[in-house]
Amino acid sequence: MIENYDNIYNEPYCVKDGCLYETVERKGKVTMVRLCDYVPVLKSEITFDDGIECRKAFEVGAVHSNGTTMPTVTVTADEMSSMKWLIEKWGSLGSYSPANNTLGKIRHAIMSTKADVEFRTVYSQTGWRPIGERYEFLMPSSDSQFTVELQGKLNAYHWSTPASSDKLFYLTAMLENGLLPQRVMLPLLAVTFLSPLEHFLKAASCEPKFITALVGKTGTRKSTTAALMCSFFGSFTASTLPMSFHDTANSILSNIYSLKDVLTCVDDLHPNGVYGDSEMKSTAQNLARFYGDRIGRARLNSKIELQPSRSPTGMCLVTAEYVPEISQSGLARYFIVEMKADDIDLVLMT
Numbered sequence: 001m002i003e004n005y006d007n008i009y010n011e012p013y014c015v016k017d018g019c020l021y022e023t024v025e026r027k028g029k030v031t032m033v034r035l036c037d038y039v040p041v042l043k044s045e046i047t048f049d050d051g052i053e054c055r056k057a058f059e060v061g062a063v064h065s066n067g068t069t070m071p072t073v074t075v076t077a078d079e080m081s082s083m084k085w086l087i088e089k090w091g092s093l094g095s096y097s098p099a100n101n102t103l104g105k106i107r108h109a110i111m112s113t114k115a116d117v118e119f120r121t122v123y124s125q126t127g128w129r130p131i132g133e134r135y136e137f138l139m140p141s142s143d144s145q146f147t148v149e150l151q152g153k154l155n156a157y158h159w160s161t162p163a164s165s166d167k168l169f170y171l172t173a174m175l176e177n178g179l180l181p182q183r184v185m186l187p188l189l190a191v192t193f194l195s196p197l198e199h200f201l202k203a204a205s206c207e208p209k210f211i212t213a214l215v216g217k218t219g220t221r222k223s224t225t226a227a228l229m230c231s232f233f234g235s236f237t238a239s240t241l242p243m244s245f246h247d248t249a250n251s252i253l254s255n256i257y258s259l260k261d262v263l264t265c266v267d268d269l270h271p272n273g274v275y276g277d278s279e280m281k282s283t284a285q286n287l288a289r290f291y292g293d294r295i296g297r298a299r300l301n302s303k304i305e306l307q308p309s310r311s312p313t314g315m316c317l318v319t320a321e322y323v324p325e326i327s328q329s330g331l332a333r334y335f336i337v338e339m340k341a342d343d344i345d346l347v348l349m350t
Helices: 077-082 085-094 104-109 152-156 167-178 182-203 220-229 249-258 273-293
Strands: 015-016 019-026 027-035 038-049 054-064 069-076 118-123 129-131 132-140 211-215 263-269 313-318 334-338
Touching: 015 027, 015 104, 019 104, 027 054, 027 104, 027 118, 038 069, 038 104, 054 077, 069 085, 077 085, 077 104, 085 220, 104 334, 152 182, 182 220, 182 263, 182 334, 211 220, 211 273, 220 263, 220 313, 249 263, 249 273, 263 273, 273 313
Parallel strands: 019 038, 038 118, 211 313, 211 334, 263 313
Antiparallel strands: 015 019, 019 027, 038 054, 054 069, 129 132
């Protein structure tokens, strides 16, 4: 329940019998006009920051006059403008009086809530960011002062408790003692630890412009190896890699923009029939351009205005059963690492 109803809104709004009213002066007489049968309040204002644009959203809660606590909902700035979300999110409980501009008045009342409103920023891109007077590395983490949220399978990116010195010593020994042959391990470690430097390399005009491909037959544990490297930045297995060649090129471009200064993987380039092969080869070609030229696709919004380009901002591994059959210039942007059936020590790889 919401307490202190009498003080929850600025004038001309007030609460009576658990309902939202507007105080109206007509011909020198003050009357109260009921707007809806519940008391909606603004709980928080959220800024979603993707590194280029900032979008606003609002968390709104309410208590119905019948005593029902209505679920807290998150609405975008556009939804708040139209107010259609009242019925869409709250159903019959979200009904309102059918008078002129009632929706506008309910919105105005919500936005003029006098209760404490939390203002917070949610980042939707990882990596280095100047915040205040210092650089911060943004990553989903339970103990971070910054909130970073990634969507879909990208939510496997996170940092947990830092490793102890003993665990780091064990990891170093494992990597040095033949888990993979050096012709595979060294390039993979290099691209893995190059990833967090990408921001500063770009600032120095020497941004890495290539993509690494693990190429080998089925059963050589390419995906498992890629998952091991990606797990420096999260928790991955061969079946939970961030992206695959079955994803669309647009979705891949959106994801790799969000994964700034970390390593990611596009998994499983394999023979897939005439039409499937054509799509996968197109994706492989696009990836070569995305990372080889560090450019994104130009887009127009609904108002035919040019949107900011979102280029790749980290490093990428590709797993493939064959060397991508793409243009010569596209293939030149791939660093090919061949994996053979007996490369991995399966006793160490647990």
